[in-house]
Amino acid sequence: xxxxxxxxxxxxxxxxxxVSIVIFLFLQLVPGDVxxxxxxxxxxxxxxxxxxxxxxxxxxxxxxxxxxxFAILQxxxxxxxxxxxPVVDIVVPKFFNTLILAAASLLIAIVVGVPVGVLxxxxxxxxxxxxxxxxxxxxxxTPTFWLALVLMYVFALNLGWFPTSGMYDLRGDGxxxxxxxxxxxxxxxxxxxxxxxxxxxxxSSTLEVIRSDYITAVRAKGMSERVVVWRHALRNALPPxxxxxxxxxxxxxxxxxxxxxxxxxxxxxLQLYEAILGRDVPLVQGAMxxxxxxxxxxxxxxDIIVAYLNPKLRAR
Amino acid sequence: MTLxxxxxxxxxxxxxxxxxxPLLEVRNLSTHFFTDRGxxxxxxxxxxxxxxxxxxxxxxxxxSGKSVTxxxxxxLVPNPPGRIVGGQILLQGRDLVGLPRKAxxxxxxxxxxxxxxxxxxxxxxxxxxxxxxxxxxxxxxxxSRGEARxxxxxxxxxxxxxxxxxxxxxxxxxxSGGLRQRVMIAIALSCQPALLIADEPTTAxxxxxxxxxxxxxxxxxxxxxxxIVLITHDFGVVAQCADRVVVMYxxxxxxxxxxxxxxxxPRHPYTQALLxxxxxxxxxGRLTAIPGIPPDLANPLPGCPFANRCAETVDACWxxxxxxxxxxxxxxxxxxxxxxxxESPT
Amino acid sequence: xxxxxxxxSRAELEAxxxxxxxxxxxxxRDARKPESSLRLLWTALKRDKLAMASAVFLLxxxxxxxxxxxxxxxxxxxxxxxxxxxxxxxxxxxxxxxGQGRDILTRLLYGGRVSLPIALIPVAIATFISVILGLIAxxxxxxxxEVIMRVLDIFYAFPTVMLAIAIAGILGPGMMNVMLSIVIxxxxxxxxxxxxxTMVVSEEDFVQAAxxxxxxxxxxxxxxxxxxxxxxxxxxxTTTMGLQVVFAAGLSFLGLGVQxxxxxxxxxxxxxxxxxxxxPHVSTIPGIVLLxxxxxFNLVGDGLRDALDPRLRL
Numbered sequence: 001x002x003x004x005x006x007x008x009x010x011x012x013x014x015x016x017x018x019v020s021i022v023i024f025l026f027l028q029l030v031p032g033d034v035x036x037x038x039x040x041x042x043x044x045x046x047x048x049x050x051x052x053x054x055x056x057x058x059x060x061x062x063x064x065x066x067x068x069x070f071a072i073l074q075x076x077x078x079x080x081x082x083x084x085x086p087v088v089d090i091v092v093p094k095f096f097n098t099l100i101l102a103a104a105s106l107l108i109a110i111v112v113g114v115p116v117g118v119l120x121x122x123x124x125x126x127x128x129x130x131x132x133x134x135x136x137x138x139x140x141x142t143p144t145f146w147l148a149l150v151l152m153y154v155f156a157l158n159l160g161w162f163p164t165s166g167m168y169d170l171r172g173d174g175x176x177x178x179x180x181x182x183x184x185x186x187x188x189x190x191x192x193x194x195x196x197x198x199x200x201x202x203x204s205s206t207l208e209v210i211r212s213d214y215i216t217a218v219r220a221k222g223m224s225e226r227v228v229v230w231r232h233a234l235r236n237a238l239p240p241x242x243x244x245x246x247x248x249x250x251x252x253x254x255x256x257x258x259x260x261x262x263x264x265x266x267x268x269x270l271q272l273y274e275a276i277l278g279r280d281v282p283l284v285q286g287a288m289x290x291x292x293x294x295x296x297x298x299x300x301x302x303d304i305i306v307a308y309l310n311p312k313l314r315a316r
Numbered sequence: 317m318t319l320x321x322x323x324x325x326x327x328x329x330x331x332x333x334x335x336x337x338p339l340l341e342v343r344n345l346s347t348h349f350f351t352d353r354g355x356x357x358x359x360x361x362x363x364x365x366x367x368x369x370x371x372x373x374x375x376x377x378x379x380s381g382k383s384v385t386x387x388x389x390x391x392l393v394p395n396p397p398g399r400i401v402g403g404q405i406l407l408q409g410r411d412l413v414g415l416p417r418k419a420x421x422x423x424x425x426x427x428x429x430x431x432x433x434x435x436x437x438x439x440x441x442x443x444x445x446x447x448x449x450x451x452x453x454x455x456x457x458x459x460s461r462g463e464a465r466x467x468x469x470x471x472x473x474x475x476x477x478x479x480x481x482x483x484x485x486x487x488x489x490x491x492s493g494g495l496r497q498r499v500m501i502a503i504a505l506s507c508q509p510a511l512l513i514a515d516e517p518t519t520a521x522x523x524x525x526x527x528x529x530x531x532x533x534x535x536x537x538x539x540x541x542x543x544i545v546l547i548t549h550d551f552g553v554v555a556q557c558a559d560r561v562v563v564m565y566x567x568x569x570x571x572x573x574x575x576x577x578x579x580x581x582p583r584h585p586y587t588q589a590l591l592x593x594x595x596x597x598x599x600x601g602r603l604t605a606i607p608g609i610p611p612d613l614a615n616p617l618p619g620c621p622f623a624n625r626c627a628e629t630v631d632a633c634w635x636x637x638x639x640x641x642x643x644x645x646x647x648x649x650x651x652x653x654x655x656x657x658x659e660s661p662t
Numbered sequence: 663x664x665x666x667x668x669x670x671s672r673a674e675l676e677a678x679x680x681x682x683x684x685x686x687x688x689x690x691r692d693a694r695k696p697e698s699s700l701r702l703l704w705t706a707l708k709r710d711k712l713a714m715a716s717a718v719f720l721l722x723x724x725x726x727x728x729x730x731x732x733x734x735x736x737x738x739x740x741x742x743x744x745x746x747x748x749x750x751x752x753x754x755x756x757x758x759x760x761g762q763g764r765d766i767l768t769r770l771l772y773g774g775r776v777s778l779p780i781a782l783i784p785v786a787i788a789t790f791i792s793v794i795l796g797l798i799a800x801x802x803x804x805x806x807x808e809v810i811m812r813v814l815d816i817f818y819a820f821p822t823v824m825l826a827i828a829i830a831g832i833l834g835p836g837m838m839n840v841m842l843s844i845v846i847x848x849x850x851x852x853x854x855x856x857x858x859x860t861m862v863v864s865e866e867d868f869v870q871a872a873x874x875x876x877x878x879x880x881x882x883x884x885x886x887x888x889x890x891x892x893x894x895x896x897x898x899x900t901t902t903m904g905l906q907v908v909f910a911a912g913l914s915f916l917g918l919g920v921q922x923x924x925x926x927x928x929x930x931x932x933x934x935x936x937x938x939x940x941x942p943h944v945s946t947i948p949g950i951v952l953l954x955x956x957x958x959f960n961l962v963g964d965g966l967r968d969a970l971d972p973r974l975r976l
Contacts, residue, residue: 124396125396212437213432213433213434213437213438214437214438214439214440214441215440216392216432216438217430217432217438217439217440217500218440219390219392219424220390220392220424220425220429220430220432221424221425221429221451221452221455221503222421222422222423222424222425222426222452222455222456223421223425223451223452223455224418224421224455225417227451227455232440232443235440235442235443236440236441236442309442310442311441311442311487311489312487312489315487315490
């Protein structure tokens with residue numbers, strides 16, 4: 001087990017290295033003269049020269065990369081061009097807000113998706129299976145931004161049950177209840193797709209397990225359906241469900257962007273969106289690096305949990 | 317003609333003389349599967365019985381309905397698409413068909429236990445042997461974990477698993493095929509069932525291990541007086557441990573009788589073909605496979621289900637299903653064959 | 663002993679012969695059925711009513727958008743300010759009007775001329791590139807294949823939505839940039855599908871046999887491996903088309919895709935945001951169209967998957 005963890009950790013290093021190269025090269029994607037584009041039409045020759053020096057644009061590409069990478073490794077992601085503050089100071093708190101939204105969505109997706117998927121498989125072709133399957137197909141096809149608007153129209157604008165935007169009420173106390181109140185609609189909108197994916201996978205994974213010999217053998221021992229399903233079937237169906245949940249958790253870090261924009265949730269997605277519109281390349285790079293790092297980390301954790309659940313791998 | 321008509325509808329209590337009331341009596345069992353392609357009659361009007369301490373072998377090719385018969389007895393026919401549509405399954409006089417789910421669960425693993433074909437896939441891979449044994453014992457007996465573990469150790473020892481304390485902590489992947497089958501048997505026997513259903517218990521094992529497992533089964537059966545339904549396609553297994561034989565084809569019983577009768581005086585062309593196709597150790601001669609393919613259950617034959625593969629078939633065989641009748645010149649009680657040409661010299 | 667034949671009556675024999683002939687005819691017909699895999703696929707698909715209905719729906723949508731200039735009751739930018747934000751079923755405007763008094767049905771028909779190609783063309787391009795990459799990587803697993811897969815691993819480290827938005831955003835708005843970003847994001851995923859299938863197929867007996875017969879690698883890849891790799895690719899490609907239609911519209915919704923006055927379904931959704939409380943139909947109708955199109959692609963993909971390989975239910 002320890003060997004496996006070390007091996008997986010080592011495999012992450014070249015990937016993160018590659019990620020840093022890709023993100024660095026983003027700057028090169030900016031069409032035309034980078035410095036001029038960054039500063040907009042009113043830029044003077046001096047300011048363009050200044051920003052060239054700051055970004056090291058006058059040096060060869062590989063030197064720029066090394067310089068950039070070393071700064072990052074020391075926790076310096078550069079300065080936001082528009083906001084004129086260190087990128088780290090913006091990215092970290094915004095990322096935390098996104099984590100709240102992503103975690104809430106994932107919680108909905110798991111708490112609803114896993115039981116529905118498992119029960120759909122156990123009672124294949126039952127009404128629950130039909131509703132679950134139709135729901136999952138619908139959920140997977142739902143445009144998040146449309147769902148967000150529909151929820152906003154019905155539950156915020158019409159019924160007035162929930163606020164339309166933000167994380168806290170401006171005149172509120174900023175407490176947990178206030179946060180949860182603001183969290184409901186965005187988290188449901190964001191949960192639709194992971195919920196659909198997890199339900200589908202839980203169903204197919206359980207279906208595969210439920211037909212296997214050892215489940216018949218457990219039934220032949222006279223165990224109740226509750227034990228057959230929730231102890232034996234689920235435990236064996238779990239590994240692929242955990243893998244996909246890890247993946248979905250990662251996707252959520254970027255996938256909350258639409259809901260963040262619509263509900264003006266002050267997360268990293270909204271920040272990234274504003275940075276993109278403003279051509280604030282260092283901020284875009286910082287946000288992406290942060291998200292990619294956590295994405296890799298989440299998948300790593302999922303892999304390790306899956307390995308731990310497998311007695312064969314655990315023994316090693 | 318001196319034939320006795322027996323449509324197979326009457327119960328057949330033809331047990332060996334002097335034996336007690338049957339432990340298991342299957343009466344006119346029909347289990348059908350309702351699929352997109354139509355109704356598949358996997359088991360159709362099947363009757364047989366098992367006395368305490370008796371080993372009844374149910375023999376047939378794959379697709380003959382022998383495994384569905386065993387699943388029907390266990391109450392484990394996957395539904396949908398399968399369902400028992402008729403008949404009775406009497407365990408010590410009590411009908412299991414239509415029993416509430418909970419009551420059936422109480423019987424499974426306690427009064428009737430089952431072992432499966434492939435020991436590599438019939439143990440749950442993520443739990444230890446101990447988990448799986450203790451779970452069964454505590455399901456059916458009011459035991460503490462410690463007490464259950466003691467019985468588990470005892471049972472493992474009884475089925476000749478070497479070093480039981482170590483095996484108890486093992487995961488299935490750490491055991492060989494033969495050991496896993498022994499563990500399966502130990503789980504099945506832990507509650508001392510009255511009836512054991514063994515579905516091809518040796519098919520997936522090495523030849524040497526096969527012999528050991530069969531020997532173990534007969535030994536345990538002798539000691540405990542347990543009845544065994546042995547599902548197999550292998551007449552070698554039948555010869556080694558069965559008391560009586562039920563030959564199935566296309567969901568129907570084709571021939572029944574004592575081991576000696578069926579092995580030495582087979583009457584049905586299908587039984588004869590099965591016996592010919594069996595490889596025999598130390599015996600020269602060609603190995604004859606049964607010509608043709610097993611019946612397509614979606615296109616059942618109008619008459620005798622074996623008519624299209626039978627060497628002795630005549631047009632009359634196609635006219636209607638032959639009855640399961642007693643055999644002229646064979647006085648053995650319970651000896652039955654389903655063939656209109658039973659009279660012809662064999 | 664007498665010949666048993668004599669025991670059977672004439673009627674029995676005749677009934678038997680007739681039954682036998684009927685059965686043999688049925689068996690013969692059944693045996694002939696499984697012909698080409700394409701035919702099997704078609705028979706399986708035909709039975710899947712939902713998938714067929716979805717395919718027909720997609721075809722109708724495609725035709726409707728292609729013939730939009732002839733079908734649409736108004737011009738795409740033709741405005742009737744006096745009827746601004748009128749709801750669906752207003753006379754002459756089945757689906758109502760938007761904030762500038764333009765007919766929503768008309769704009770939906772024209773919008774499809776952007777929304778569909780902007781997603782479907784990149785899927786086709788990405789599939790083409792991925793099939794080549796995946797075949798090479800799966801066939802030459804050491805060396806070239808290793809390099810390809812390791813590079814693609816890097817792209818797996820980004821959430822897809824974020825990567826595509828960042829690429830499209832940095833490149834600047836426009837149809838070409840949206841399509842490029844979708845191509846880049848999809849390649850790693852489709853390549854992995856091809857790679858896995860290629861690996862499995864290359865181990866099969868018929869490929870080994872072809873190799874033993876001295877067939878060249880190119881020949882083996884194109885005539886033995888490729889045909890067997892196509893089914894998972896087609897299934898994946900079909901399902902992903904629906905997702906990409908939604909995603910491309912999402913980019914437009916964010917203002918990173920095509921720019922007004924060209925309208926696709928994403929821009930139409932966005933244009934209703936400000937009037938959501940008074941005229942919810944402006945935003946929700948294009949969204950429903952997107953949902954239906956994506957749903958139809960998913961259902962066709964599911965149908966294809968079940969038809970191609972019932973065991974591959976995922």
